[in-house]
Amino acid sequence: MGSKLTSRKTDYSKWYNEIVVNADLAENSAVRGCMIIKPYGYAIWEKMQAELDKMFKATGHENAYFPLFVPKSLFEAEEKNAEGFAKECAVVTHYRLKNDEDRPGKLKVDPNAKLEEELVVRPTSEAVIWNTYKTWIQSYRDLPILINQWANVVRWEMRTRLFLRTAEFLWQEGHTAHATKAEALEETRLMNQVYADFVENYMAIPVIQGTKTASERFAGAEETYCIEALMQDGKALQAGTSHFLGQNFAKAFDVKFATSEGGLEHVWATSWGVSTRLIGALIMTHSDDNGLVLPPNLAPIQVVLIPIYKGEEQQNEIAEVASQMKQALESQNIRVKFDNRDKFKPGYKFNEYELKGVPLRIAIGPKDLENKTVEIARRDTLTKTIVSQEEVVAFVSSQLESMQEDLFQKALDFREDHITEVDNFDQFKTVLADKGGFISAHWDGTTETEEAIKKATKATIRCIPLEPAQETGACVFSGKPSNQRVFFAKAY
């Protein structure tokens, strides 16, 4: 604490890592690529989970739990999905350790405890779940199945970054089964909309909804819907995806149902997920060179009360006022911490909570006792206001509300400023290099062009927007005809 963060301008990536570590959100562990989510970071995840879980249940979903391990023979059943994840699978091959005769007190893998069939640590659960749905689904009466799972998954990524890309991460994965294509498509879109609502209303991050191109789709999906956000460094971040899986998994696992008309058909599937990666997006969207900035709706502590005093008597007088204020705020469901620790100075505490992104800080000193006031500082604007003690609850409530709105609006303004329509490839490269953000450009619809642009610029098509301005034009790269602009960007 006290030592300044690297500024965003100096080194955005370093700034990000310093916030994650110094704000006590997470840290690297002894296991390559796996992170430790510290209590403060986990408290944000719990708030996110609670809101998402409510939204899933409100749309008819139930939670369940499926095994961590996927037998290799199940994993490989849906070939595209298997191919997509094969290169990053942690594989369990043995089920026992034994004493190492050569190194007393140490252990080694027991060669006699080799598994007959290797187990893949789930990178995603379609395989193990569809192998189960096979026994759950016989008739149209058994449909739809609307299940969500909160779980850990493992993808052996080579380059990892805290929250953004880790070998193990926490997520939720929805897996639904439907009698018709139309119903499955509706579910796919509904859940993408749920994600958009959550990310915009709770995380205060504006998103663009769209679909992925064939090459950016989830392995095994026929269509991938997504929400795309824009970070302060001009790079995009995929914040959530919702997949229409067609009948691919039903065919791979032979899941058929008797229709109400007496036929026998393969079941239609969706899957959708968001992960702890969202915390990375949260940090990168709102935070500043002083540290984390948290939207009030997700802040574990919304208001911190800090006493400023000399001597025990004054501390006690202030503590009485602060405790009453805490109670009054809590009665309005506001999350409050009263930091009355004597071993730290007020300035140290100010820094700490600024770094940790607590939305509002209330300081109470001897003068405030006299005047029946407090000083309230707002984390996003860094403004300070003297407020009479009587009006604290009303002031805090309205500031929390407006801060939530202002953070969204600020991020939206930034995003809108960073969508640039571009009509030739030179301009494409210049905008990408100088300004970043989303580039709205015509594309001829081929994977070849997409690949060529990616190779030349590192920009990918983030999405084909759901609500495009229908307009004809020429592909920014090939010059071939196009009737819709798509969004390109460099991305996390």
Add this chain to the structure above:
Amino acid sequence: MGSKLTSRKTDYSKWYNEIVVNADLAENSAVRGCMIIKPYGYAIWEKMQAELDKMFKATGHENAYFPLFVPKSLFEAEEKNAEGFAKECAVVTHYRLKNDEDRPGKLKVDPNAKLEEELVVRPTSEAVIWNTYKTWIQSYRDLPILINQWANVVRWEMRTRLFLRTAEFLWQEGHTAHATKAEALEETRLMNQVYADFVENYMAIPVIQGTKTASERFAGAEETYCIEALMQDGKALQAGTSHFLGQNFAKAFDVKFATSEGGLEHVWATSWGVSTRLIGALIMTHSDDNGLVLPPNLAPIQVVLIPIYKGEEQQNEIAEVASQMKQALESQNIRVKFDNRDKFKPGYKFNEYELKGVPLRIAIGPKDLENKTVEIARRDTLTKTIVSQEEVVAFVSSQLESMQEDLFQKALDFREDHITEVDNFDQFKTVLADKGGFISAHWDGTTETEEAIKKATKATIRCIPLEPAQETGACVFSGKPSNQRVFFAKAY
């Protein structure tokens, strides 16, 4: 549905498995020993989690998340702990699959992707957590650390049973660090008390608190506190444990702190956990030959409303009354389901909810419309009462409350009836064979005697009770002097 369960008398173990599967709680998966927790079973776990989590937070604990994998070198650092779990570890040795040239479309482990150091899938997280605490703890100011984790763990058990013993299970594990032995011991006892309160007040299962003998202790602990419950077949079930780990992990991971007096000392540790195993205890304590019986405090559905009608018009009339009733009950925070499915007959629904242990069933038929009444059936007693519609909310509230109490009292009466004081070994064997339950007997305090009794009878010392009647006597096996009775039982 409809087909009767095996009775407890005929085959207790079969009865248990049938309830788990037929009440839609869980089922076996394609992965040996790993279960699928189905939505209804998971909803019970969610209720349990929510209450426990509140209790942990109320006692000052925070949640965090540590990696799934433990590098072998960390795993083996605390030797007793490592030895205790080495024989049941799932081990990740590779991080990639590749195409199998010999079997087109299939995958095999890529021999070039062998990990330099094997990773153990956590059977418990002391090692990975204490390796982390090492960097978090420098001074007495950093203590105590009071952290809990909700997670999945893997223990490669050879004989598995749904909920009771599975290769993967869900649990919470608390891991705390303290400056003094006294504080760590206080924490150990506090969390055992929290478990006792939860299990008695929410699960309606009476427990005996005690400590384990040296041979039954957690691997690496200096003292293990536990809560022991009694199942209807007279076998005991360990429902939760809280361990005083002394300085063992601090020494293994070299975790020292500067004391306030300027010294340097090893940190004191505790860990404590309960798991999805508790759901097995819940089932076996209260259920009957008709199916599951759930205590209202944990029932996902507390009241089910079932309409009895002929024709659409009658269905609509009843639905109106039922919907209003549902709303009135929900306004009192009662969890209600209105099952208005037309494709199933009332009798089928009655069976289904009886099997699923829903505490109260409200049936509304045409006569009830006329008389402004309903019929309310209580799951535990199978009694039916005609209640006027006006009084439904009050009646339901009081019945849910009394059912919660009655279930506990019934289980307590059974448990008290099944604690038998025994003073010689012949009697010990007879009681164990004919009656089961807890045997309260004198023990000479040696591991030899404990082992000899276990070998002769399969009974183990479940615990040394916390509140013993101090009395001198002679060991039931060796005749040597003893000054306290302990509890023996066969156990799950």
